[in-house]
Amino acid sequence: MTGARVLVVDDDRATVLMLSRLLQKAGYHVISALEASQGVMQAHRERPALIVTDLMMPAGGGLSLLERLTLSAKTNTIPIIVLTASDDPEVGARARAAGATRVLRKPCDTERLLEAVEAALGGGG
Amino acid sequence: MTTVNREALRRVLERWVGLPPAGAEPAVPPRDGAPAAPIDVMALCRWIGGDTRLLVELVGIFLEDLPERRRELREAVRDRRSSEVERAAHSLKGALANFGASTAVSLAERLEGMGRTAELADTAPVLAQFDAELDRLAVFLADPGWRARLPAAEPGDARR
Numbered sequence: 001m002t003g004a005r006v007l008v009v010d011d012d013r014a015t016v017l018m019l020s021r022l023l024q025k026a027g028y029h030v031i032s033a034l035e036a037s038q039g040v041m042q043a044h045r046e047r048p049a050l051i052v053t054d055l056m057m058p059a060g061g062g063l064s065l066l067e068r069l070t071l072s073a074k075t076n077t078i079p080i081i082v083l084t085a086s087d088d089p090e091v092g093a094r095a096r097a098a099g100a101t102r103v104l105r106k107p108c109d110t111e112r113l114l115e116a117v118e119a120a121l122g123g124g125g
Numbered sequence: 126m127t128t129v130n131r132e133a134l135r136r137v138l139e140r141w142v143g144l145p146p147a148g149a150e151p152a153v154p155p156r157d158g159a160p161a162a163p164i165d166v167m168a169l170c171r172w173i174g175g176d177t178r179l180l181v182e183l184v185g186i187f188l189e190d191l192p193e194r195r196r197e198l199r200e201a202v203r204d205r206r207s208s209e210v211e212r213a214a215h216s217l218k219g220a221l222a223n224f225g226a227s228t229a230v231s232l233a234e235r236l237e238g239m240g241r242t243a244e245l246a247d248t249a250p251v252l253a254q255f256d257a258e259l260d261r262l263a264v265f266l267a268d269p270g271w272r273a274r275l276p277a278a279e280p281g282d283a284r285r
Binding site: 021057 | 173176182183186187190212215218220222223225
């Protein structure tokens, strides 16, 4: 689904840049947010085809974002890939319970991430 | 649909790291008994697909944001705000993991755990170690010498 709009949410500017550049090079249109609440607003306004988000961020964080997007009829069909620096299986389980389509450990290699993106967008994988 | 050019990445790693791509262990091997580089170039290249221009940009952002992040963590430790210690340490851990800075990552992880369990009594020595490793990392990345080891950007790299 090249050309699809992908929202990247992370409080780390370098990670946002890295993910954005990677996804842009793969042909996606990328929008971004540096905090969860901004991500929720962007998701409602821009209706991305996919969201790639960090989990632990200030002001509610990724779990709050997942819960809020899952509760809204406008956003609850958007697949969400969670990238987390945590290796605690509980963290991944909580993210999936809150609505994450896929949970990947940071840093994750380029191909693995792009495969997950493609799969989440319905392109296989 | 993946656009990562494995061959380009392999060339980057060979030229930059000076190691064969198969079975390579340390990213930047110690030279003449010097301590190992504080980052893992291989890990970083896996993230960025060999885009060295992006790498330089990322390092710039990292160095720009690092002082504020360190200040947040130090103040959270000083004020005994455990959840803030956990969040600040986690945030640093994520940023450091991007660079494959394994020593710094494990120290951040220890601080994160102390914050999570609200056991902050023994943070001082860990924070001191963490600070020392971050200093080492900042000095390493701020030295233009490491950029000199970068290969010319590969054809097909983003030019944004």
